[in-house]
Amino acid sequence: MTGPKYFRSSTAQKLAGSLLLIATTMSTAVLPGCSLFSVYTIDLPQGTPITKAQAGQVKVGMSQSQVTYLLGSPALKDTLAPNRWDYIYDYQPGTEGRREGRPAINNASQHLIIIFDGAGNVSRIEGIDSLPGA
Numbered sequence: 001m002t003g004p005k006y007f008r009s010s011t012a013q014k015l016a017g018s019l020l021l022i023a024t025t026m027s028t029a030v031l032p033g034c035s036l037f038s039v040y041t042i043d044l045p046q047g048t049p050i051t052k053a054q055a056g057q058v059k060v061g062m063s064q065s066q067v068t069y070l071l072g073s074p075a076l077k078d079t080l081a082p083n084r085w086d087y088i089y090d091y092q093p094g095t096e097g098r099r100e101g102r103p104a105i106n107n108a109s110q111h112l113i114i115i116f117d118g119a120g121n122v123s124r125i126e127g128i129d130s131l132p133g134a
Contacts, residue, residue, distance in 0.1 A: 041094035043102075047075040047110075049089050052131045055112055062122045067114060074114075083120075087112040 050071055057070050067085070074085035089110040093102045113126040 038095075043094040043097045044092040045089070046091070047089040048072050048087050049091075050087055050110070050112055050131055052128055052133050055125070055128045055131055058114065058122060058125060060122050060125070064116060064120045067122060071112075083116040083118070085114045085116070087114070 048071065054071060058067055064085075071087060075088040076086035078084050078086070088108045089105060090108060091097075091102070091105040093100075093104055110130050110132070111127045112131060114122055115124040115126070117123040
């Protein structure tokens with residue numbers, strides 16, 4: 001048989017196998033860091049987003065049903081202090097929120113507290129300054 005000899009030496013085969021292993025390992029380690037291959041995450045709003053304008057509609061002397069109509073149900077109704085309603089809002093941006101540049105709102109930084117008297121009417125409002133303007 002007189003034809004071309006297409007073979008590699010055993011050293012060249014080991015080197016090619018090692019390079020293939022290294023290339024596979026490196027690409028597996030690097031690709032998860034690419035944003036193109038990232039996992040889609042959802043936005044996580046928790047609580048009721050309330051603005052200063054909405055909170056400004058609540059006046060001392062309003063009933064609990066009027067406050068619920070204006071602001072919705074509170075995030076927290078304390079069983080040990082039933083005359084206190086807490087409206088808390090947290091937001092963790094997901095994929096879309098980060099693309100749109102929405103900031104995260106953490107640690108209940110938007111926190112409105114409404115305190116009622118014994119008759120169920122608003123006696124005090126706290127935390128309006130922590131709410132966004134619009």
